[in-house]
Amino acid sequence: MEYLIGIQGPDFVLVAADTVAASSIIQMKHDYDKMFKLSEKILLLCVGEAGDTVQFAEYIQKNVQLYKMRNGYELSPAAAANFTRKNLADYLRSRTPYHVNLLLAGFDEADGPSLYYMDYLSALAKAPFAAHGYGAFLTLSILDRYYRPDLSRDEAVDLLKKCVEELNKRFILNLKSFSVRLIDREGIHDLERLPLPQQ
Amino acid sequence: MAAQHVRSLTCILVRLTVLNNSKGKEMGCHPGFGQLSHSGTTYGNFFLSRTDNPGQFQHGVIVAVDSRATAGSYIASQTVKKVIEINPYLLGTMAGGAADCSFWERLLARQCRVYELRNKERISVAAASKLLANMVYQYKGMGLSMGTMVCGWDKRGPGLYYVDSEGNRVGGDLFAVGSGSMYAYGVVDSGLRPELSVEEACELGRRAIYQATYRDAYSGGVVNLYRVHSQGWERVSQDDVLQLHQQYKAEAQD
Numbered sequence: 457m458e459y460l461i462g463i464q465g466p467d468f469v470l471v472a473a474d475t476v477a478a479s480s481i482i483q484m485k486h487d488y489d490k491m492f493k494l495s496e497k498i499l500l501l502c503v504g505e506a507g508d509t510v511q512f513a514e515y516i517q518k519n520v521q522l523y524k525m526r527n528g529y530e531l532s533p534a535a536a537a538n539f540t541r542k543n544l545a546d547y548l549r550s551r552t553p554y555h556v557n558l559l560l561a562g563f564d565e566a567d568g569p570s571l572y573y574m575d576y577l578s579a580l581a582k583a584p585f586a587a588h589g590y591g592a593f594l595t596l597s598i599l600d601r602y603y604r605p606d607l608s609r610d611e612a613v614d615l616l617k618k619c620v621e622e623l624n625k626r627f628i629l630n631l632k633s634f635s636v637r638l639i640d641r642e643g644i645h646d647l648e649r650l651p652l653p654q655q
Numbered sequence: 656m657a658a659q660h661v662r663s664l665t666c667i668l669v670r671l672t673v674l675n676n677s678k679g680k681e682m683g684c685h686p687g688f689g690q691l692s693h694s695g696t697t698y699g700n701f702f703l704s705r706t707d708n709p710g711q712f713q714h715g716v717i718v719a720v721d722s723r724a725t726a727g728s729y730i731a732s733q734t735v736k737k738v739i740e741i742n743p744y745l746l747g748t749m750a751g752g753a754a755d756c757s758f759w760e761r762l763l764a765r766q767c768r769v770y771e772l773r774n775k776e777r778i779s780v781a782a783a784s785k786l787l788a789n790m791v792y793q794y795k796g797m798g799l800s801m802g803t804m805v806c807g808w809d810k811r812g813p814g815l816y817y818v819d820s821e822g823n824r825v826g827g828d829l830f831a832v833g834s835g836s837m838y839a840y841g842v843v844d845s846g847l848r849p850e851l852s853v854e855e856a857c858e859l860g861r862r863a864i865y866q867a868t869y870r871d872a873y874s875g876g877v878v879n880l881y882r883v884h885s886q887g888w889e890r891v892s893q894d895d896v897l898q899l900h901q902q903y904k905a906e907a908q909d
Contacts, residue, residue, distance in 0.1 A: 477825050482837065484817060485827045507792050507822010552795075 458490070458503035459591035459631060461619060462559045463612050464571040464584045466605065468640040469561040470612045471571075472620075472650065473501050474591075474631045489635055494520045495530045496643050497563040500540070503588060504556035504576060512554040516540050533562025537572040537580060545578035557588045563639045587619075594626055595619040609638065613647070620650050714853050715884035716806045716813045719860035720748055721835070721868055721896070722876030733876035742767055743887040745783055745807035750833045751800040751820065759801060763787045780807040780814025781826065788824040795822050802832045808883050835867030835874040842866045857882065857891055861899065868896045 457478060462471045477488035492500045492513040498520070502513040519539070524530045531539065537560045547553050558574040573579075573586035585599045598619050607615065616636065623631055636647040720737040723730060739747040739757065741764040749756035766786050770778040778786075784805040791799055799820040806815050817823065817830045829847070831839040842863040851859065861878050868874040878899065880891040 477823075479819075479821075479823060482840065484823075484830060485825050488825065505822070506819075507788075507795055507824075510824065511789075511792055511822065 457590065457629060459587070459589040459623065459634075460490070460501045460503055460557070460559050461587040461592075461595065461616065462501070462561050462571045462573075462583075462585060463599070463603070463607070463615060464561075464569050465607045465609065465612050467569060468609055468612070468638055469563065469569045469571050470609070470616060470636070470638050470647075471499060471501055471559060471561045472616055472634045472636040473503070474589075475633045475635050475649075476631065479506070486632065491635065491637060492517050493644065494536055494560075494562075495524065497639055498531075498533050498536055499561050499637060499639060499644060501559040501561070501588075502556055503558075504554070508554045509556050512544075512556050513558075516543065532564045532567070533560065533570045533572070534564070534567065534582075536560065536562065537570075537574070537582075541574055541578055541580040544574065544576075548578050559586055559588065561639055563641060565641075569639065590629075591619075591623050591627055591631070594622050598622060617650065624651075714856065715808060715882055716746075716815055717853075717856050717860050717891075718746055718748060718804070718806055718881040718883070719857075719864045720879050721833075721864050721874045722879060723868075723874055724753065725873050728872075730875070735876070736879070738879060738881055739764075740888065741783070741805075741807075742777075744777065744809075744883065745780065745805065746881055746883060746888050747787075748804045748806070748832070750802040755799050755801040755820065756803060759787065759791060759799075760803065762790065763805075766790075777809065779809040779811065780805060780816060781809075781811075783807065784814075784816035784818050784824055784826070788818045788822065791818070791820050792822050795820070804830055804832060806883055808885055808887070813883065831863070831867075833867075833871075833874065835864075835871030838867040838870045839863040853882070861892070861894060862903075865896055865899045865903070869900070 459474045462469060471491065473490040475487050475489065476483050477485040490501055490503060492502060494500050494517050500513055500516060502509045520531050520536055540558065540560060544554060555576045557576055560572040560574065563569050571583055571586060573581045573583050584605060585603050587595050599615065602615055602618065620634060634650045636650055638645045638647055718738060722733060722735045722737060724732040724735045737749045739749060739760045741747050741760060745767065747760040747763065763783060763786060767778045767783055787803070787805060791801060801820040803818050804815060805818060808814065814826070815828065815830065816826045817832065829843060831843065843859060846859045857880055861880060864878045875896055878894045878896060881888055882891050
């Protein structure tokens with residue numbers, strides 16, 4: 457039902473998530489933000505079971521901030537991703553596992569942009585592009601076909617639009633709008649919502 | 656004796672502002688098995704002004720609930736109070752397990768008071784709803800059944816949050832909760848306009864609950880209407896659903 461997508465470029469990462477908060481068959485909210493800002497240049501996109509998503513994402517968010525306060529510098533995206541994975545793995549075989557699927561996107565001064573795919577079984581993979589949800593079945597092949605490592609920002613947004621068009625065309629659920637953000641050397645930028653809001 | 660469920664709670668929350676901001680929350684709960692539970696439609700409608708004009712007068716949050724409790728197909732009570740008065744500026748609605756709702760919301764009231772004593776200022780609606788959400792999250796998967804809307808007024812203006820025992824917590828302008836929530840959504844979504852006055856919004860809430868009680872077997876009794884404004888909450892009206900039926904029927908024939 458929920459959809460996340462991330463596309464990494466040579467010096468940026470583009471991420472998008474649908475903005476529906478649903479409860480069984482009802483849309484409780486249609487402008488819900490599923491992205492959590494871990495630091496100035498790291499975003500965590502989180503979907504999954506009700507309650508677990510917010511609780512886990514905020515837990516990671518606060519711990520990343522705590523690291524910065526204690527040590528004076530921020531966790532890198534790779535370190536944050538592995539920290540997140542370790543936490544997910546530790547809880548996996550406990551009485552209260554977190555059923556969440558994540559995308560972690562960040563920009564590191566030294567290593568450049570990075571996108572990490574993580575699922576509820578605590579698998580972690582660094583990938584040039586990734587998606588979660590039923591929508592991923594429809595859009596991963598589009599990304600396979602048209603992705604290039606040297607995409608410009610506009611080309612990446614076009615690729616994202618292609619994916620959204622496919623969802624609107626073939627996906628049984630109506631995912632009306634997506635929040636889109638771009639991370640680069642300067643930080644996190646909000647891009648226009650897709651599709652453009654109707655007047 | 657078999658436990659009772661308050662199955663249908665029709666609650667409509669309407670938040671009105673002059674700038675036509677309305678927010679509503681609705682809660683719906685499925686009845687538990689063998690426990691007294693409240694469920695029904697709670698609808699909260701909150702209109703929130705999206706303009707950049709913060710100094711606008713706001714009408715507040717309108718909360719409408721029904722009052723029926725059921726145990727299976729037996730109507731246990733028609734006079735249940737599904738709105739809990741947490742403090743003079745915060746209301747909570749109940750849907751789901753009756754014991755769960757009233758217990759946890761009373762506990763929330765206690766926590767809100769402790770917050771006030773410690774911080775010498777009123778708790779915000781967001782913080783109050785987060786306290787409740789965190790409390791019930793500890794018991795996730797252990798069989799709690801609670802769907803509530805926390806409505807109030809704080810320094811950011813009117814506030815409306817839906818919190819349930821699954822761990823959901825969302826803030827919004829309009830929610831409907833309960834077994835009859837979908838019927839209420841239909842009426843409210845189609846009747847909602849930016850320029851509703853307070854009376855019109857109250858009437859919309861009342862009508863939405865009435866329509867839900869009409870279609871949903873587990874909703875009924877009376878429609879209790881509250882309004883939360885900048886000075887706190889006030890009880891607006893209580894109308895028997897059967898009388899509303901006669902009234903609307905007569906109006907339709909005019």
